[in-house]
Amino acid sequence: MTSTSTTLPRPPGFSLDLRLQQPLLIVLAAAAPLVALAFGASWVRVLDFALLYVLLAIGLNLVVGFAGLLDLGYIAFYAVGAYTWAFLASPHFGIHLPFWIVLPLGAAFAALAGIMLGFPTLRLRGDYLAIVTLGFGEIIRIFMNNLNQPINITNGPQGIDMIDPLTIAGIDLSRNLDLFGMQVPSLVLYYYAFLGAVVLALVLVRRLQISRVGRAWAAIREDELAAKAIGIDTRMMKLLAFALGATFGGVSGGLFAAFQGFVSPESFSLMESIVVLTMIVLGGMGNLAGVVFGAIVLTALPELLRHFAVPLQVALFGKTLLDPEVLRMLLLSLAMILMMLWRPAGLLPARTRYAHREGRKA
Amino acid sequence: METLLQQTLNGLVAGSIYALVALGYTMVYGILGLINFAHGEIVMVGALVALQTILFLSSAVPGLPPLVLLLAGVVVAVPACMALGYLIERIGYRRLRNAPRLAPLITAIGVSFLLQTLAMIIWGREFHVFPQLIDTAPMQPVAGVVVSPMQIFTIVVAFTLMGGLMLLVNKSRLGRAMRATAENHRVAGLMGINANGVIAATFIIGSGLAALAGVLFASNYAIAHYSMGFTPGLKAFTAAVLGGIGNLPGAMVGGLVLGLVESFGAGYIEHLSFGFLNSSYQDIFAFMILGAVLIFRPSGLLGERVADRA
Numbered sequence: 001m002t003s004t005s006t007t008l009p010r011p012p013g014f015s016l017d018l019r020l021q022q023p024l025l026i027v028l029a030a031a032a033p034l035v036a037l038a039f040g041a042s043w044v045r046v047l048d049f050a051l052l053y054v055l056l057a058i059g060l061n062l063v064v065g066f067a068g069l070l071d072l073g074y075i076a077f078y079a080v081g082a083y084t085w086a087f088l089a090s091p092h093f094g095i096h097l098p099f100w101i102v103l104p105l106g107a108a109f110a111a112l113a114g115i116m117l118g119f120p121t122l123r124l125r126g127d128y129l130a131i132v133t134l135g136f137g138e139i140i141r142i143f144m145n146n147l148n149q150p151i152n153i154t155n156g157p158q159g160i161d162m163i164d165p166l167t168i169a170g171i172d173l174s175r176n177l178d179l180f181g182m183q184v185p186s187l188v189l190y191y192y193a194f195l196g197a198v199v200l201a202l203v204l205v206r207r208l209q210i211s212r213v214g215r216a217w218a219a220i221r222e223d224e225l226a227a228k229a230i231g232i233d234t235r236m237m238k239l240l241a242f243a244l245g246a247t248f249g250g251v252s253g254g255l256f257a258a259f260q261g262f263v264s265p266e267s268f269s270l271m272e273s274i275v276v277l278t279m280i281v282l283g284g285m286g287n288l289a290g291v292v293f294g295a296i297v298l299t300a301l302p303e304l305l306r307h308f309a310v311p312l313q314v315a316l317f318g319k320t321l322l323d324p325e326v327l328r329m330l331l332l333s334l335a336m337i338l339m340m341l342w343r344p345a346g347l348l349p350a351r352t353r354y355a356h357r358e359g360r361k362a
Numbered sequence: 363m364e365t366l367l368q369q370t371l372n373g374l375v376a377g378s379i380y381a382l383v384a385l386g387y388t389m390v391y392g393i394l395g396l397i398n399f400a401h402g403e404i405v406m407v408g409a410l411v412a413l414q415t416i417l418f419l420s421s422a423v424p425g426l427p428p429l430v431l432l433l434a435g436v437v438v439a440v441p442a443c444m445a446l447g448y449l450i451e452r453i454g455y456r457r458l459r460n461a462p463r464l465a466p467l468i469t470a471i472g473v474s475f476l477l478q479t480l481a482m483i484i485w486g487r488e489f490h491v492f493p494q495l496i497d498t499a500p501m502q503p504v505a506g507v508v509v510s511p512m513q514i515f516t517i518v519v520a521f522t523l524m525g526g527l528m529l530l531v532n533k534s535r536l537g538r539a540m541r542a543t544a545e546n547h548r549v550a551g552l553m554g555i556n557a558n559g560v561i562a563a564t565f566i567i568g569s570g571l572a573a574l575a576g577v578l579f580a581s582n583y584a585i586a587h588y589s590m591g592f593t594p595g596l597k598a599f600t601a602a603v604l605g606g607i608g609n610l611p612g613a614m615v616g617g618l619v620l621g622l623v624e625s626f627g628a629g630y631i632e633h634l635s636f637g638f639l640n641s642s643y644q645d646i647f648a649f650m651i652l653g654a655v656l657i658f659r660p661s662g663l664l665g666e667r668v669a670d671r672a
């Protein structure tokens with residue numbers, strides 16, 4: 001595994017022309033829920049979830065795409081964030097803290113979990129790391145499922161419900177807002193809150209990517225030995241990637257708990273980790289635009305399948321042969337295999353990864 | 363004392379199945395340096411194909427003796443899984459042999475989920491009862507230990523297969539070619555070894571063992587399900603790492619040790635944690651062992667020091 005690239009890769013950017021596309025994207029992002037509302041509230045819900053997944057995918061991309069560490073237990077950090085919110089803002093323990101305490105706490109716990117997991121395992125080779133992180137995700141899930149006795153902490157498989165909604169500046173996002181006589185639905189309110197979080201995350205990660213740290217990650221991803229040789233503290237940098245990636249997972253998890261009002265271990269299965277991984281594989285590892293694209297497409301997929309694949313099957317065969325859930329899994333797994341075989345850089349590839357990739361094939 | 367012996371026996375049964383699966387992981391890893399994530403699913407396919415065959419035969423030709431049925435299941439399942447293993451290697455992994463490390467790993471995960479989904483489509487989501495063709499009812503207790511014929515059968519079959527594999531790898535021409543390819547593909551190629559053929563053979567042999575492990579697993583626990591391969595697969599991988607990945611005797615030892623640890627762990631965890639944890643935490647042991655081995659002795663119990671290719 002040697003890379004033959006001689007020039008330092010320039011930091012990849014959005015693969016769109018920023019001057020032209022950015023205002024367009026902003027308008028699109030701002031108008032999306034209103035357009036979706038015309039098709040029904042369920043589509044706004046899909047958009048809300050898409051944003052949460054974007055946040056997750058951005059975090060996982062930090063670890064997998066930037067630093068090149070395959071983390072298969074990423075959903076565990078999402079779980080940590082979600083359960084932190086559930087513990088500290090629900091009747092379960094009778095604690096109701098505001099979001100500006102709970103969310104940072106959830107992020108901090110997730111980061112801590114990331115460091116705890118990363119510290120002993122980051123010496124390992126990439127593929128071992130994948131298995132250990134997978135195991136970590138499973139362990140967290142087993143604990144969530146079973147820590148309802150002898151002391152009831154997680155309420156077991158039933159999960160925790162009646163979780164406090166997100167309340168910003170006195171506005172309860174779970175209720176429709178009366179704005180100058182206009183009713184703004186709760187789902188739309190959540191959309192804008194999540195959009196804010198995503199934009200913040202994008203700016204942050206983009207800055208990070210072109211910083212010293214981002215370049216160190218790229219160096220580690222391309223050739224760890226060489227990175228070490230030029231004086232990068234590879235362990236520290238990997239740990240940082242893990243902790244930061246986990247932080248995004250934690251924030252996203254907290255928002256998820258508030259949005260759903262309910263958490264249970266079922267939401268944090270291995271399948272979810274794989275789904276998030278597929279998002280960045282499909283979109284393009286290491287490229288933020290690709291990651292966002294992948295997350296949105298794959299979140300909308302089940303809903304699209306429900307609306308189009310089912311009627312199509314009924315029309316063709318007279319009955320539903322494959323229900324949307326199965327079809328989704330089928331498409332996801334095929335996407336992973338086919339992308340790796342034919343377009344390993346994703347649909348929207350990161351710009352800089354190709355100089356060396358050509359060399360590597362030799 | 364009786365519980366101790368009983369747990370040892372249960373551990374040996376589970377452990378010998380893990381060992382069979384672990385051999386497949388370790389052979390592929392030894393030659394390609396790839397964790398074949400889909401290996402666990404081959405266990406599942408083996409069990410379900412055998413089940414299908416047995417159900418078909420017992421309804422088509424009523425009155426066949428149970429052993430014949432089981433044998434027929436194995437005779438269909440093993441070649442089916444061998445073909446599947448070959449296809450996975452040929453289509454999924456061969457093109458990616460020189461790609462960056464993450465690529466084949468992600469493909470492997472994709473293959474694993476693809477097989478699970480296909481199995482779900484073919485066999486449905488429900489748990490199937492695997493017929494107990496060899497008696498799993500306990501015989502007369504010996505020294506307080508309850509043993510079933512199936513358990514004895516499992517251990518005997520597993521050890522025979524392991525012995526056979528050792529002979530194949532250490533004594534036969536193919537075995538020598540496999541060892542040479544594991545050492546260095548390119549040089550092996552220069553010596554006139556068909557590396558692609560050897561790699562395909564490795565996948566085929568590993569898949570055959572996995573199919574048998576699947577039949578044994580399903581027979582012992584009387585259940586077959588589209589997701590049944592995942593956890594044993596992970597545990598078998600742990601066993602392979604525990605023994606020293608790439609090392610065949612290591613995989614066997616690792617499998618047995620893991621089976622024993624799990625069995626004892628499940629039996630004694632309540633005492634050890636002062637009643638805080640119970641046996642529903644059984645699955646944690648494999649991961650804890652995996653973590654501990656990777657941190658303290660990454661080369662495993664019997665492994666040699668392998669060069670760090672990261």
